[in-house]
Ligand code: 5AD
């Protein structure tokens with residue numbers, strides 16, 4: 001297996017079935033079973049779906065045989081993910097033969113990508129529902145009960161499911177995902193996500209804070225704020241006020257960034273003489289039948305200019321913004337209007353819920369992560385010192401073909417800045433081997449970048465061409481599979497060495513560990529995580545600890561993936 005399991009895209013969770021954490025006393029007429037694949041966003045979406053269905057009288061079951069409705073929340077990011085789901089659907093069809101009233105539905109990215117193909121050609125399913133259409137599920141189920149196939153794959157510019165309180169699935173009761181935005185505007189040339197999840201939109205901060213606070217009050221000790229590109233979180237609107245000022249619980253007074261040292265090499269799009277060609281190619285895609293279906297207006301490449309790096313003028317604009325004075329642009333009774341919330345300010349609001357609540361986030365984009373975020377992380381002990389910073393490739397030529405908008409020099413400057421502001425901060429990456437035209441030299445540059453960045457862990461993939469993407473239209477998938485796999489193996493081997501080295505450096509050190517539950521291998525051991533996201537296993541040893549407690553653990557041994565402590 002090439003993909004290293006982490007919390008963000010955990011291989012061990014693929015295909016996980018719904019099992020409600022809290023015993024549900026309600027009487028239900030029908031039962032649904034849901035299986036999830038892909039990224040954390042999909043797992044988080046399944047919790048939204050569970051909430052919508054439970055309001056409609058559907059109870060969850062972890063047992064296929066008990067289900068009246070089987071849902072698969074799918075992933076399209078690589079071909080292999082789609083194949084796995086197709087196989088699973090064929091198995092479900094067999095169950096349908098035995099129980100004709102059984103409904104089978106496909107949710108998520110594959111539903112969006114393949115649309116009616118599932119219904120018409122393959123006749124595998126009764127329902128096809130895209131990531132922005134989950135509210136229509138109850139109606140579509142009624143249609144399907146009447147023998148009509150139900151489909152809704154409309155993408156939305158507004159849907160954030162802000163008001164839906166997710167039902168926690170397979171939760172340990174300690175850590176939870178909270179979605180803060182949906183979609184992605186980046187158009188990385190290899191990636192299908194902008195097509196399957198639509199345009200980027202940010203969820204309102206009040207609903208995010210409320211969800212996190214409710215989780216904390218229910219005993220959770222860690223929230224992970226989720227988005228495809230959290231650094232471009234940006235929300236404007238109205239927040240509750242107290243005495244004419246924004247209620248401090250929604251707008252804590254921020255500490256201004258103090259760093260001056262923020263000179264950076266250029267982002268690729270600033271220097272890129274090819275960017276006009278690329279832009280016209282993107283608008284070509286978007287005006288094609290496929291593109292038109294997804295976007296009503298042309299999409300800008302890298303349009304998150306609002307979040308470019310902090311220049312001095314931006315810092316002073318930031319300081320003069322309502323933050324310090326706690327004032328919005330206008331007030332109405334009990335509310336302050338005209339408020340803009342960035343990712344840094346959202347992070348701070350969540351961190352202020354309680355010092356006992358750990359805060360994580362994923363995913364950051366190297367072109368967008370800025371000093372305010374790093375300073376906010378440094379300021380709060382409960383914001384975990386860990387950043388997932390996808391590299392994809394170390395070669396500038398390949399990064400440009402990938403439309404990643406940064407150079408390796410820019411990426412190096414970001415890693416330096418993280419280490420300068422937060423020594424000891426964990427860093428992980430996503431890496432793709434064998435992208436179109438990748439030479440041996442490009443590959444070697446990726447390995448050197450890994451050595452430089454000293455990742456604690458990585459998700460590593462070989463390139464899988466996805467229909468409809470910029471790369472599929474523009475470049476030949478010309479690296480033979482055996483070369484892709486050999487390069488991927490070299491990347492995996494190097495990452496294993498780096499992870500081992502990183503863990504060895506922790507021997508003898510003591511860390512604050514949040515206990516998440518029993519170790520998978522033995523009930524006599526606890527399993528928890530450090531702030532920088534390392535898994536620690538240590539003996540229960542008769543101490544009276546409980547899960548959800550913070551404990552100091554001294555590391556006395558390690559494997560490549562785990563620290564062992566006492
Ligand atoms: N082929 C291989 N890996 C991909 N990813 C996204 N699209 C592809 C693809 N077509 C990887 C990227 C991304 C992660 C979520 O999945 O590394 O960051």
Ligand code: SF4
Pocket residue numbers: 184185186187188191192193194228229365
């Ligand atoms: Fe895909 Fe790039 Fe958006 Fe990530 S940032 S979801 S890789 S388009």
